Amino acid sequence: MQCQLVCSKCSKVLPLNTLRGQCDCGGVLLAEYDFERIGQAFTKESLKQRPTTLWRYFDVLPVEDKKSVISLGEGWTPLIRLAALEKRWPLQELWIKREEQNPTGSFKARGFSVAVSLLNEHGIHKVAVPSNGNASAALAAYAGRAHMEAYVFVPKDCPSPIIKECLHYGATVYKVDGLIHDAGSIIQEGQKEQGWFNVGTLKEPGRVEGKKTMGYEVVEQLGFEFPDVIVYPTGAGSGVIGMWKAFHEMKQLGWIDGDLPRFVSVQEENCEPLVTAIEQKKDSVTFEGNEAITSAPTGMRVPQPAAGNLLLSILKETNGTAIAVSKNEIKTAQRELGCQGISSSPEGAATFAALQHLFDRREIKPTDRVVLFNTSHAMKYMESLAHTVPQIRNYREVYATLS
Numbered sequence: 508m509q510c511q512l513v514c515s516k517c518s519k520v521l522p523l524n525t526l527r528g529q530c531d532c533g534g535v536l537l538a539e540y541d542f543e544r545i546g547q548a549f550t551k552e553s554l555k556q557r558p559t560t561l562w563r564y565f566d567v568l569p570v571e572d573k574k575s576v577i578s579l580g581e582g583w584t585p586l587i588r589l590a591a592l593e594k595r596w597p598l599q600e601l602w603i604k605r606e607e608q609n610p611t612g613s614f615k616a617r618g619f620s621v622a623v624s625l626l627n628e629h630g631i632h633k634v635a636v637p638s639n640g641n642a643s644a645a646l647a648a649y650a651g652r653a654h655m656e657a658y659v660f661v662p663k664d665c666p667s668p669i670i671k672e673c674l675h676y677g678a679t680v681y682k683v684d685g686l687i688h689d690a691g692s693i694i695q696e697g698q699k700e701q702g703w704f705n706v707g708t709l710k711e712p713g714r715v716e717g718k719k720t721m722g723y724e725v726v727e728q729l730g731f732e733f734p735d736v737i738v739y740p741t742g743a744g745s746g747v748i749g750m751w752k753a754f755h756e757m758k759q760l761g762w763i764d765g766d767l768p769r770f771v772s773v774q775e776e777n778c779e780p781l782v783t784a785i786e787q788k789k790d791s792v793t794f795e796g797n798e799a800i801t802s803a804p805t806g807m808r809v810p811q812p813a814a815g816n817l818l819l820s821i822l823k824e825t826n827g828t829a830i831a832v833s834k835n836e837i838k839t840a841q842r843e844l845g846c847q848g849i850s851s852s853p854e855g856a857a858t859f860a861a862l863q864h865l866f867d868r869r870e871i872k873p874t875d876r877v878v879l880f881n882t883s884h885a886m887k888y889m890e891s892l893a894h895t896v897p898q899i900r901n902y903r904e905v906y907a908t909l910s
């Protein structure tokens with residue numbers, strides 16, 4: 508649907524066809540729609556007839572012609588109760604949003620379905636992305652489907668199943684000796700010469716809009732009620748920004764009222780810029796230096812989130828917080844979710860690990876309704892996980908020692 512871009516910091520307005528994600532002032536450019544007009548046809552009731560993908564929310568996405576849409580069936584993922592785990596604290600309602608069920612096995616599919624559709628509509632054919640892994644796989648898949656050339660740049664410790672996945676979708680893969688922002692610098696430097704459109708986080712408006720649909724879905728799936736707390740594994744933060752935006756939009760549409768859920772951003776120890784900023788009561792996020800970063804190559808490993816200020820303001824506005832969890836806590840949480848039948852990535856497991864911290868700090872109440880985001884599959888990380896899984900046993904040998 509028609510929209511324009513508005514700076515979240517200085518309120519400057521730019522046309523959508525600039526395809527920009529950030530303003531000259533450094534603020535984030537967010538798509539803004541005419542809700543009064545849209546709200547006439549885009550009603551809660553109308554959703555019943557719509558597709559079970561994120562494109563059910565077409566009216567509030569920045570693509571104008573349905574023919575431009577590049578879809579692999581993303582979105583409308585299950586939101587299920589973790590009843591057995593609620594008993595531990597106890598917690599009244601614990602839900603998990605199964606984002607690993609998206610195409611390419613992660614919620615990055617949402618952002619790239621919308622971004623690639625938007626770029627497709629605007630005649631872009633050559634795209635590049637710096638990524639910890641899942642963004643590159645998602646770009647590769649959607650670019651493939653849109654007949655675009657894709658170039659992806661990942662740190663050299665990116666899990667190899669993800670690298671193979673990118674090749675499988677036909678992308679060109681470059682390994683980078685450094686972190687995600689080093690990959691970003693390479694694209695920045697080469698983009699004029701190579702003709703790449705940079706689809707990195709907040710380089711264009713589509714990815715945030717795609718991630719926003721998680722917010723619409725959670726509210727719709729809970730019967731048009733807000734949860735009390737959203738626990739989200741945060742890297743560059745486009746999901747937090749997107750859901751926060753969705754909740755405000757749904758209020759503007761008159762679909763829901765009341766307080767927004769509290770956002771809890773979860774990061775891994777040793778790459779926790781948001782946690783540090785909150786502890787030190789800062790309103791901007793500062794860089795810690797690459798050497799200090801020993802956290803695993805996951806989507807949370809983003810030492811320099813480009814929209815740090817906006818993220819902090821969202822955590823503050825919603826009375827939320829940021830929590831760092833250790834590698835061991837993540838491993839334990841991953842097995843606990845595994846034993847509930849959930850294939851959870853380290854990032855998804857980190858949100859479960861964060862719950863104990865929230866209880867210890869009394870930042871969560873037993874009566875809260877909490878939603879965790881399982882943003883990707885365990886499968887992609889199995890190789891690095893192998894030693895945390897109990898030994899595989901040979902039945903004949905075990906049987907022989909028993910008898």
Ligand SMILES: *Cc1c(COP(=O)(O)O)cnc(C)c1O
Nearest residue numbers: 641742743744745746806854883
């Ligand atoms: C990218 C990613 C994240 C972080 O998401 P942001 O919205 O960029 O903060 C979390 N989990 C997984 C699996 C990811 O791929």
Ligand SMILES: [Zn+2]
Nearest residue numbers: 514517530532
């Ligand atoms: Zn601005």
